[in-house]
Amino acid sequence: MDRNKCLGTRCVSVVFIIALLAIPGLKCDSSVHVHSTYRVPLTSSTLNWLPISHYEPSKDKNLVIGGFQISKSTDENHEDPGQRRAMYVCRAAESGVWVAGAQLKGEKKCTVTVLGTVKNMENYDLLENVDNAARLSWVTWNKFLPIFPGAVVTETMYVARHVVASNETEKDSSTPTYTHYIGTLNHDERLGTIAYVKSDGLEDSTDFGELLVETEPIYYELTSVKLNHWRTRIIKSEPKIIGQATISNSRNQRAKLAEAFGYEYNYSSYWGQGHAMIKALNTSITLFNRTKLPTINWGMTEKSLRQDSYSVEVYLDPGTGVNVTVKANYTEHEVSYTGQLVSHYNDSESKSREISGIRREETMTDMRVEFGPIYFLSNLSIVPTTVAPSTTRGTTIITSSSSSSSTSETSSITTNRQNDVNNIVDNEDDDNSIIPPKSDSNVQGDDGGPQSLKNKDALGGATNLLPCLSISILSFLVTLYRIT
Structure with missing residues (x-):
């Protein structure tokens, strides 16, 4: 009886649904x-x-x-x-x-x-x-x-x-x-x-x-695109180490040395579906500054495995070296945008209107270089900071560039960095461009320098005696003056 009641209830439900559809x-x-x-x-x-x-x-x-x-x-x-x-x-x-x-x-x-x-x-x-x-x-x-x-x-x-x-x-x-x-x-x-x-x-x-x-249009043209970077929303950001290396100068003279770091990552971009737009239609995109981006299929996520390289150049004195670490963030973010959408038709006619949307991108960002202290190759001791400044020594200039084989979008970064020797900077009024010297040149930093230093005690003792000798000589001269 219970089973019959259940079947009867199902029949009534099916009939009710059919009645609604009718x-x-x-x-x-x-x-x-x-x-x-x-x-x-x-x-x-x-x-x-x-x-x-x-x-x-x-x-x-x-x-x-x-x-x-x-x-x-x-x-x-x-x-x-x-x-x-x-x-x-x-x-x-x-x-x-x-x-x-x-x-x-x-x-x-x-x-x-x-x-x-x-x-x-x-x-x-x-x-x-x-x-x-x-x-x-x-x-x-x-x-x-x-x-x-x-x-x-x-x-x-x-x-x-x-x-x-x-x-x-x-x-x-x-x-x-x-x-x-x-x-x-x-x-x-x-x-x-x-x-x-x-x-x-x-x-x-x-x-x-x-x-x-x-x-229907045969293709879209999205022009005068303005990205509202101040409204960027970071979805995720994962720190990545692109590469680590030691750059050393074993020559007899000061030289500019370079190291290239190759890496690959999964790249994706998505401009959204938009309102009243045809999916998968070929679309060219031009930013407000007239930068042209690669053509995409509208409403589709563009994915690719990108292989890039990041090069670092540094000036080093003879017999010195430095440890280099290149880091970046693998970031997924969203940014709103506005632009002018032009629909092109087979009869050469076009129709224009303003649209807005949200662009999502996954890519490598915040490429940066971290240097350890410059050290001597002979004994792995850190180059002292008490050397008198000169234009031929004590300046480290790093230039970085990034190129991609799968996209026409390229970027270049040029940064100026001072080493632990007295530094030469382009803008002396900018306090942020100067790294203050360390209080103790014999203390190993935490930025990847050599783990063991030779003749550390001897060098440290000689350095500590200099202030005492200076004070003794000054006292002697004052006493001699009084006697005279």
Whole structure:
């Protein structure tokens, strides 16, 4: 008995769901489909069926207009010969069939004809051109022509309209006239028939008229892109060691030495899907400073394994060396941007609008070099800091560059660093560019210098005796002066 009750409950649930699906106008999908040459409807990225329950007056500028109602003025002195009232494209479901019709601006009904019966539907959708991104046109059609690619689909039929001829207008000057009658093309009926509602409220049909067609762009051009770096959000940042090496000068004279560090990393960038844009369309990107970036497939994450190199150059005196560590951060971050999107079409026409989005990138950032103290190769002792400054000694200049084999984006960094000897700097007014000398030149630092130093005690003792000898000589001279 319990099992039968359970089965009965399931049956009731299934019947209830089927009943809900059968209710006219009940749907979850507001996507707009367009006709393709492969007879498979494609989903439009720029059009949307807007339920009347979600309608707001602010969205009027995005609604697709299919014609106008013209109310003639009865005042002979009125300068305006007539008032134009927009008719928006709408669709409604009756008896399980979606058909197109017209909604007059300011009214809350969609006038359609279904199976020969004219109805004013209160539950309907309005056709919305999201951000006015779609390029729409009314293309002349007759029954001897095929359905054009990009023709807007109601569900199984197409949005169409009949052009009202001058002999079809009302003779009474007080009766409004129409520029077009919006209706539905049924391509399966007598090689194609457009059914519509006339101004007198009766149905009529024709085998020629105009179809609403969306033309898709062939590529995008995103220009004048401004990255809002002050709003950058760091998602993750992992410290990485690019490489470690010892640079030494075994020559007989001062020389500039170099070391290259090769590394690879996973790079990715994503510019977002954007609003009312076609996914995977070829897109060229130009920053506000006119820097051109590689062409991408819009809405797709661009991934690559990049192999880069980072070189370090340092000036060293004869018989000295230094330990070098190159570090970086593997960072994932997001930054908002704005730019001008230009859609290019096959007929050489273009359409422009401003867009905004968020760009996400994973890459190596904050490339930096860390140096240990300069030391003598002969005994591994640190080069003392008491040597008199000179222009040929005591200056360490490091230049860094980065290049990539998988991208056209390159960067170069030039930094000035002072070693533990008295230093020569380009800008003496900048305190941050000067590294103060260590208080004890014999104390090994924590920055990767030699672990064992020879003759450390002897050198330290000699250095500590210098102040004492200076004081003794000074006292002797003062005493001699007094005696004299």
